[in-house]
Amino acid sequence: MLKAQILGTGYAVPEEILSNADLEKMVQTSDDWIVSRTGIRYRRIAGDGVATSDLAYRASRSALEEADIAPEELDLIIVATMTPDMPMPATACLLQHLLKANSAAAFDLNAACTGFIYALATAENFLLGSDKYHHILVVGAEVLSSVVDFTDRNTCILFGDGAGAVLLGKGEGNNGIIATYLGADGRGSSLLTIPAGGSRHPASQETIDQRMHYMQMQGNEVYKFAVRSIPECAGYVLDEANLSTEDVDYFIMHQANIRILQAAAKKLKIPWEKVLVNIGEYGNVSAASIPLVLGEAAEKNKFKTGDLLLLVGFGAGLTTGAALVRWGR
Numbered sequence: 001m002l003k004a005q006i007l008g009t010g011y012a013v014p015e016e017i018l019s020n021a022d023l024e025k026m027v028q029t030s031d032d033w034i035v036s037r038t039g040i041r042y043r044r045i046a047g048d049g050v051a052t053s054d055l056a057y058r059a060s061r062s063a064l065e066e067a068d069i070a071p072e073e074l075d076l077i078i079v080a081t082m083t084p085d086m087p088m089p090a091t092a093c094l095l096q097h098l099l100k101a102n103s104a105a106a107f108d109l110n111a112a113c114t115g116f117i118y119a120l121a122t123a124e125n126f127l128l129g130s131d132k133y134h135h136i137l138v139v140g141a142e143v144l145s146s147v148v149d150f151t152d153r154n155t156c157i158l159f160g161d162g163a164g165a166v167l168l169g170k171g172e173g174n175n176g177i178i179a180t181y182l183g184a185d186g187r188g189s190s191l192l193t194i195p196a197g198g199s200r201h202p203a204s205q206e207t208i209d210q211r212m213h214y215m216q217m218q219g220n221e222v223y224k225f226a227v228r229s230i231p232e233c234a235g236y237v238l239d240e241a242n243l244s245t246e247d248v249d250y251f252i253m254h255q256a257n258i259r260i261l262q263a264a265a266k267k268l269k270i271p272w273e274k275v276l277v278n279i280g281e282y283g284n285v286s287a288a289s290i291p292l293v294l295g296e297a298a299e300k301n302k303f304k305t306g307d308l309l310l311l312v313g314f315g316a317g318l319t320t321g322a323a324l325v326r327w328g329r
């Protein structure tokens with residue numbers, strides 16, 4: 001059966017490291033508190049003048065090279081991000097220009113930390129639903145440091161910058177995307193927001209004075225939602241594919257907090273060795289989180305052909321999503 005297959009992966013992180021010791025100088029916190037409550041030790045921070053499209057470009061180049069696909073062969077570029085270079089034009093168009101992918105359509109997609117799963121499912125539908133699309137670049141990229149309030153200890157300890165990309169093509173056989181699930185519950189939309197900068201609260205002196213252009217979060221509620229939704233989403237895609245957690249070789253969950261991952265693993269009754277984790281090094285990179293784990297693991301040749309990967313995302317919206325992927329072409 002025809003499937004959307006991952007032909008290449010890539011990732012990019014800025015060089016500048018922000019450690020817990022650095023944060024101790026900015027807000028009232030401690031390395032102990034951050035590590036024990038979140039598992040995070042470091043995040044990467046884009047320097048002055050580095051925007052989301054720059055990180056997306058580096059990740060995309062790697063994915064294209066690995067897949068041995070030229071930029072001109074791209075039919076579509078989807079960039080999942082909540083921190084675009086600017087509200088208009090789409091970061092995907094800026095990336096298209098940087099790559100010189102002149103034949104590709106390009107658009108952004110915002111499903112916050114679930115963005116990469118949403119983009120993957122969207123790309124799969126383009127590939128399988130039309131003869132016009134053969135190669136699609138799916139990118140998750142964020143410069144969250146541009147919307148983090150570094151005076152707010154509830155949020156500034158969590159987030160970092162980075163990008164991950166996959167190149168999707170199509171092929172017959174067992175490998176590729178097997179099942180996807182996307183969900184949303186707008187009733188929880190106020191739990192995680194950047195209140196200003198849109199049509200509800202356009203930029204003004206007041207919005208700036210009230211720090212409304214920064215991320216605001218009700219951490220406890222988001223935590224509970226995450227622990228509840230991971231097993232739920234995993235169940236939906238496994239049921240659709242008639243598979244069980246025992247069939248899964250690796251779980252790649254959105255890296256929001258190591259305690260969320262541990263609680264979800266316990267609920268799913270899966271061995272911790274099967275859960276891929278890089279939150280200690282990068283923090284929560286929103287839409288870039290899942291492709292960053294995927295790209296790092298692929299670079300280390302962790303996966304062999306036929307391995308079953310379960311990707312699960314959750315985030316602002318509230319959004320949720322999962323994808324079941326059999327590795328290889």
Ligand code: COA
Pocket residue numbers: 028029030033034037038113153154157217219220222223226256257284314315316
């Ligand atoms: N350093 C030290 N103390 C801190 C702190 C920090 N960085 N941040 C909060 N605290 C304090 C709080 O003020 C509170 O103090 P109080 O009891 O005197 O009021 C105490 O620590 C406990 O706060 P609480 O919010 O209950 O901690 P928590 O164990 O829930 O951890 C988060 C907070 C944010 C780490 C956790 O809720 C979380 O990870 N939530 C999910 C966030 C997330 O994943 N967001 C993105 C989703 S895509």
